[in-house]
Amino acid sequence: MTVPDASTADEKMPPPPPPASLTFEGKHGRNPLTDAGFTAMCRRLPSVLGHTARMAWAVDRPGVVLLLACQLVTGVAAAVVLTFTAEAMAHVLGSGSVSERLHGALPALVVVTTAAAVGRISGALSSYADGRITPLLTTEADIALVAAVCRVESSAYGEDGFADRQEAAEVGVTRTRLMVQDAQRFMSALIRMTAASGVVTALHPLMLPLLLLAVLPAGAGAVLSARVDYETHYLNVGDRNVRSMMRWWATYSRYGDEVRANGMTGYLLYWYRALSDRIDRRSLTAAPRMLRIVLTTSALGGAFLLCTWSALAWLAATGRVALPVAATAVVAVQTALAALGHVVIHGAAMFHTSLYLADMRAFLDLAAERAPRRGELTIPERVDEIRLDEVVHRYPGKDEPAVAGVSLTLRRGEILAVVGENGSGKSTLVKLITGILLADKGRVLWDGVDLAQADPDAVWKRTALVPQGFACWPLRARENITLGQPKTFDDGPVWEVVDAVGMREAIEKLPRQLDTLLAKELWGGAELSGGQWQRLVCGRALYRRTPLLILDEPTSQMDARGEHAVFLEIRRIAAERITVVVTHQLENTRLADRVLVMDRGRVVEHGTYEDLVHAGGLFAELVALTKDR
Numbered sequence: 001m002t003v004p005d006a007s008t009a010d011e012k013m014p015p016p017p018p019p020a021s022l023t024f025e026g027k028h029g030r031n032p033l034t035d036a037g038f039t040a041m042c043r044r045l046p047s048v049l050g051h052t053a054r055m056a057w058a059v060d061r062p063g064v065v066l067l068l069a070c071q072l073v074t075g076v077a078a079a080v081v082l083t084f085t086a087e088a089m090a091h092v093l094g095s096g097s098v099s100e101r102l103h104g105a106l107p108a109l110v111v112v113t114t115a116a117a118v119g120r121i122s123g124a125l126s127s128y129a130d131g132r133i134t135p136l137l138t139t140e141a142d143i144a145l146v147a148a149v150c151r152v153e154s155s156a157y158g159e160d161g162f163a164d165r166q167e168a169a170e171v172g173v174t175r176t177r178l179m180v181q182d183a184q185r186f187m188s189a190l191i192r193m194t195a196a197s198g199v200v201t202a203l204h205p206l207m208l209p210l211l212l213l214a215v216l217p218a219g220a221g222a223v224l225s226a227r228v229d230y231e232t233h234y235l236n237v238g239d240r241n242v243r244s245m246m247r248w249w250a251t252y253s254r255y256g257d258e259v260r261a262n263g264m265t266g267y268l269l270y271w272y273r274a275l276s277d278r279i280d281r282r283s284l285t286a287a288p289r290m291l292r293i294v295l296t297t298s299a300l301g302g303a304f305l306l307c308t309w310s311a312l313a314w315l316a317a318t319g320r321v322a323l324p325v326a327a328t329a330v331v332a333v334q335t336a337l338a339a340l341g342h343v344v345i346h347g348a349a350m351f352h353t354s355l356y357l358a359d360m361r362a363f364l365d366l367a368a369e370r371a372p373r374r375g376e377l378t379i380p381e382r383v384d385e386i387r388l389d390e391v392v393h394r395y396p397g398k399d400e401p402a403v404a405g406v407s408l409t410l411r412r413g414e415i416l417a418v419v420g421e422n423g424s425g426k427s428t429l430v431k432l433i434t435g436i437l438l439a440d441k442g443r444v445l446w447d448g449v450d451l452a453q454a455d456p457d458a459v460w461k462r463t464a465l466v467p468q469g470f471a472c473w474p475l476r477a478r479e480n481i482t483l484g485q486p487k488t489f490d491d492g493p494v495w496e497v498v499d500a501v502g503m504r505e506a507i508e509k510l511p512r513q514l515d516t517l518l519a520k521e522l523w524g525g526a527e528l529s530g531g532q533w534q535r536l537v538c539g540r541a542l543y544r545r546t547p548l549l550i551l552d553e554p555t556s557q558m559d560a561r562g563e564h565a566v567f568l569e570i571r572r573i574a575a576e577r578i579t580v581v582v583t584h585q586l587e588n589t590r591l592a593d594r595v596l597v598m599d600r601g602r603v604v605e606h607g608t609y610e611d612l613v614h615a616g617g618l619f620a621e622l623v624a625l626t627k628d629r
């Protein structure tokens with residue numbers, strides 16, 4: 001394992017700590033294998049088949065009809081091949097000259113050839129139907145997952161095990177691709193097996209039980225291997241989740257400068273390798289178990305198979321079955337054996353896939369439970385007053401509330417500045433005002449409507465937010481402004497906000513102006529500076545023209561000109577809305593009608609800039625600190 005460069009520079013430095021050991025546990029961590037034995041597999045198969053069939057039916061009905069028809073034709077063709085093989089054998093091994101015997105067998109051989117050809121064609125058509133259905137099915141599952149995550153209450157992200165369950169569900173989405181294939185192969189093998197078993201049983205009743213014995217060990221082996229594989233996957237979910245996040249953070253071009261200039265590469269690679277080693281170790285522990293399972297079940301299967309062939313030889317040698325019948329039996333046994341083997345193998349594969357699909361479905365159920373269920377109340381177009389009544393919010397796992405009993409009234413036309421030291425609860429307060437988070441205690445009322453009972457979409461339709469950590473969408477410049485509200489028929493309103501945030505010159509210099517893709521690291525296009533991005537994000541909020549405008553540290557990366565332009569615009573449009581600005585630039589609070597000072601989740605001071613600066617409290621202290629440099 002490589003030790004990071006920074007540490008090796010000093011021999012006495014302790015080795016870096018390994019990544020924390022994470023397991024897919026938490027309160028949702030219940031390994032589904034605890035109830036997935038062999039009987040559970042048999043019980044699960046019809047429901048998994050049914051669910052897949054319903055999903056497939058919803059996305060491609062003609063494809064499903066084609067698939068089912070092909071399965072049926074394949075089965076009938078297999079039965080015809082076997083039946084007419086028996087007839088052909090009877091002629092070939094019967095009495096008469098060679099040419100007479102061949103002549104007699106000819107019609108049956110023609111039927112066998114035709115049925116075999118039909119079977120092959122329907123097999124090819126089945127694969128075609130699978131190829132049609134599977135991509136649509138995977139896309140549907142994928143979109144369902146993305147939509148579910150986008151809709152959950154934002155508090156769900158902080159829930160124990162939520163991210164790991166999402167990661168497990170992502171694997172379920174990728175495994176959806178195998179489900180139709182597994183189901184199709186299972187069904188086709190089942191039909192072929194039924195046809196062949198009928199023929200075999202007709203030849204001698206002893207043959208079928210012997211055949212079953214020959215393939216059952218292989219089936220048990222496949223199920224046991226699937227369990228071991230899933231168990232390993234289950235143990236690795238947490239580590240894989242962290243590893244893929246680390247991978248993204250370490251390789252994302254936006255963070256490349258920090259990684260390089262702070263000498264992080266060595267440690268990040270150590271981290272990445274340590275996690276990968278841990279995952280590999282678990283997988284390698286599983287390998288000998290798998291080998292033991294395969295060897296044991298193969299040996300058992302081989303022994304039973306020997307018994308089957310010996311029994312057939314004995315039946316023929318003792319005259320219990322006629323020679324032509326014995327010859328057909330060889331073909332039928334081969335067919336039944338192959339089909340039975342496939343039934344068991346593909347049944348086990350479906351069981352395997354169904355374990356992952358179960359994770360996906362369980363996550364979708366969880367996400368549905370976490371979807372907002374607040375009520376249907378709507379919010380008027382124009383909001384005159386937002387009132388907070390003793391509002392408290394505590395994040396899960398925290399002892400202290402982030403907002404600890406805040407009462408406040410915001411009125412239309414007013415600008416409120418919120419200040420306070422790091423961690424004092426400003427951003428949390430903003431999230432409570434917008435209904436992103438709901439109050440644990442107390443109420444947030446928009447014109448008398450309690451946000452806990454209001455339709456969140458109605459609330460967010462009337463909200464524009466510049467969050468502290470904003471997104472630089474890999475979209476065109478235009479969509480980076482209109483995203484969330486693409487209402488323009490021409491670019492007039494877009495240019496208006498571009499002007500308001502002083503970005504006209506920068507946008508006009510882009511190769512395709514508003515059409516320029518702002519995603520250099522992905523597909524070319526252009527890149528903006530940090531401050532330019534922040535101006536654009538402010539433009540995005542201003543473009544919405546909503547009754548509530550909230551800006552959380554909106555100008556932290558801007559130059560003086562940008563900051564001036566943004567605050568001028570905020571002032572200009574303030575009469576029409578309620579505006580909240582969170583800032584550490586205390587001078588900027590001069591533009592506000594009122595300043596709210598927060599400390600440890602509480603409002604400790606409240607007034608105009610002039611009042612507070614002379615009040616000798618926390619605000620005055622913070623202002624003095626900004627001047628003492």
Ligand SMILES: Nc1ncnc2c1ncn2[C@@H]1O[C@H](COP(=O)(O)OP(=O)(O)OP(=O)(O)O)[C@@H](O)[C@H]1O
Binds near residue numbers: 395
């Ligand atoms: N998602 C979260 N989960 C758990 N705790 C959180 C979360 N977000 C914030 N906190 C905690 O809540 C408290 C208030 O955080 P908040 O982000 O509201 O502070 P802030 O005043 O906006 O700070 P800053 O000035 O640094 O932006 C902090 O103790 C923080 O650790």
